[in-house]
Amino acid sequence: MKLQLFIQEVNNAVEETSHQALQNMPRVLRDMEALKQEATFLKEQMILVKEDIKKFEEDTAQSMQVLVEIDRVKSRMQLAAESLQEADKWSTLSADIEETFKTQDVSVISAKLTSMQSSLAMLVDTPDYSEKCVHLEALKNRLEALASPQIVATFNAQSADQAKVFVKVFTEIDRMPQLLAYYYKCHKVQLVAVWQDLCQSDLSLDRQLTELYDTLLGTWHSQLQWTMQVFKNPHEIVTVLLIQTLGALVPSIPVCLSTAMERAGQETKLTKLLELYDTTLHFARGLEVAMLPNLQEHNLVKVMELVEVVYGPYKPYQLQYGDLEEENLLIQISAVPLEHWEVIDCVQELNHSVNKIFSLASAAIDNCMKLTDGLGVCGLLKALRALFAKYASDFTNTLQSVRKKCKLDDIASDSLFQEDWAAFQNSIRIITTCGELLRQCGDFEQQLANRILSTAGKYLSDSYSPCSLSGLQDVSLADKKSTGKNPWQEYNYLQKENPVEHASLLETLYTLKEKGTSNHSLLSASRTALTRLNQLAHQLAFDSVFLRIKQQLLLISKMEGWSSGGLGETLTDDLPNFSLTPLEYINYLINVMDALGLQPSRTLQNIVTLLKTKPEDYRQTAKSMPRRLASTIATMRGLEY
Template sequence: SLQVLVEIDRVKSRMQLAAESLQEADKWSTLSADIEETLKTQDVPVISAKLTSMQSSLAMLVDTPDYSEKCVHLEALKNRLEAMASPQIVAAFNSQSVDQAKTFVKVFTEIDRMPQLLAYYYKCHKVQLVAVWQDLCQSDLSLNRQLTELYDTLLGTWHSQLQWATQVFKNPHEIVTVLLIQTLGALVPSIPVCLSTAMERTGQETKLNKLLEVYDATIHFAKGLEVAMLPNLKEQNLVKVMELVEVVYGPYKPFQLEYGDLEEENLLIQISAVPLEHWEVIDCVQELNHSVNKLFILASGAIDNCIKLTDGLGVCGLLKALKALFTKYTSDFTNTLQSIRKKCKLDDVLSDSLFQEDWTAFQNSVRIITTCGELLRQCGDFEQQLANRILSTAGKYLSDSYSPCSFSGFQDTSSAEKKNSIKNPWQEYNYLLKENPSEHASLMETLYTLK
């Protein structure tokens, strides 16, 4: 009957499977017996072929009692092959031999050891790059110049290694990205340590400028990498690229989070260097007039600093610093006016006394009124400039949920475009969202209000 035929077929299948298992067991035994002699030849491709055959046989012996022992034995043989080949691997990577490297890629792929091969690749290049950094650290160059030299070396490494790795590895972009990540993480002394040390040695009056100077070198490097990666962004592992972005910008995160305090301290030091009080009334009046432009040069410079160091994410700190600046200035301005009033003895004039013309005092009063008018005018201009620059820079961080569109069709198109577009990790970096969510929320509210 049909049931009997089905049962016979099952028995036949089991017998075939048993026969194959016996064949594989026999094959394993033969290969296992021969492998020692093969290892003595130190012929890496031949040894690899034998190990690959053993690996295939082992896959058929999963249900055998000594399967785990066989697995351990095979791994030990792979370790011996790797140890035997390691000098040749290092030599191949150091000499940048494409043919030899390809051979090892094939071998290590066959024995499922590609991560170990890549570890050799990373180590070979890391050693050289870390040595470059250590030489720079021992030089008399400033930190800014040291970083510039390092970044130039790393950018050159990116281009040269990508060209080489494309001929050797299947995923060259990811591999070279990981190389940079590992190198930046292996630097001794680390960039964060160097940066902190440099800031500690810098006076308060120049701390922010020093930070911006060093950060400029990093920005230049980041832009260079972004330009290099952009044409092949689809081929990149974006998770690894974002990791690289974090490693590049990470050392500045503590200072970016403290930007408001740094800027406030900087502005107060700068405005304190603009003395409004003078012995002569005419000098006070002239200094009040000149101080207006100085005030707004400082304020505009603060916006530049915020954009440069935080890409607009430090707006809340900027507003706090500007408030401190204008509070200090108005206090000094008011005190100077009171001083002028005393110098002119206006408080000593009795209400019923005979009026005496004082054209000098009148002219000074007109100048002061003109200065106040100019101050108000520039305040209005600055407020508009501040709003425009904040929106043009930090506006990209404002999510759609904060700005619902009136026309659903337009909104749908925008969403579709966003789905189809590949995000650029270099533009998506947002240290504030993760490190200080409350300040990030305040920033979003500020941007929405301005918009």
């Protein structure tokens, strides 16, 4: 019942709503019709307005063109008026400038010249513009000449306030480079004088350089603080000051280095160079530490130029490092004589030489990394190969000498046998030395590869590819980018001075990086030479034993038990049925071989067995022996076989 009532209410509501909608429909239609009429009227009005605007534009176009021309004429007239005013101003200033110069007031004169410069900028199109420019430059030169004594006095006295005045004056007249030239010259004169005093002193060159570098480093810190109060770009200015000072030294550092190297003996040349370079390196590290906190404020192009000037004097010697190191190593290895009169002394010297040779080689690595920062690796490898080749040659000659002293190559077949195990014992010691030599060679190669990759690996770009021009170009780009980080760490003299060696260095680094430092062949030829020494030592030990055995075997046929009573008679049927002499000698040989840890050959064992066999058992024992050998032994013993 409730549901029916609810449905009835809903139907009534729907019916009422529909009835209201039908009643409102005519009014809505009337409103829509009125809106349509208004839209049509608005459209017609817009068309009329558009036509009016078009007509207005057509009527005023000519008038606007006239206005534009009038405005252009007005602008030209204003420009002409300004030019006339500036010309009049130029004339006035030119007439007054002489009186202004008489005041000797730099600031007032500078203000006049600045005004004249502004006036001249408006007179570009005048016929005598170039003459006016020449006249203005002459006036600026007069001002500079007038102010130069004061400028020099200001920079020498380090007067910041007065220096600021000159900075303002020279900035206004566009002569700032000339003012900086005065600044550089004042300090260069003082620093060059310090260097000349040092050169005339009794100090050694490394001490002279130390004093100079300490002075320059102190100047860097003091002048940086002063220039920060005066100039806009103090870091660049102080950098340029050091560049110009190092370039103005008389005598120059390259000349001093050349003289020092000429005076040094061949055996001390590299050591002297390293001492001098260490002094310069200490100075460079000091500058790097000073610049690093504010490196982004520096002009990195100028910093790189300073790096070139600091390290430049050593560039010729860095490029010759391989030859210098090779000469140094050969001189030092020649001072290690392996040859001695006594064999035992030779053996001991060979043993001691192992540590010496690798000590020299390790020192060469240190020299390379210190002097070239890893760029001289190719020269280092060349020098090391020469060192080990010379050592292997001397070692071989010593082994030959030991052979001669032990008389292993000239044992006469009829010489009296003397039991002497000294040669064999010495040979064993030499073999031990060779084993240590090969072990240390392997360790040294690993150390060499690790040092090369850790020090010079920074020069290898991730995009480098061997035998590829694009790879080389990528390296160059990488170097340029990395230069923006720290020029002191990215200095690379080899890339420009010797591209071929630089490419070889990169290829070596690439190989070490790709294959690993434990899988390399940096000194394969040297390792082969040392292996050959080991073979020669084993041959010496072998000969020291078996040449004696050979000698005794040759004497068997001449022993008393093997011959008849008369000299030169051969064995006959009159021989005794059995002789102990051959057996005793063979037993002696077997004992010798046992002492050496060697096994007798099968033939020798068969001979011993047949000699020891009882006559009644001989036929049975000989069945398992070679027939010819059994027949010979039976004949010798007088047995039927």
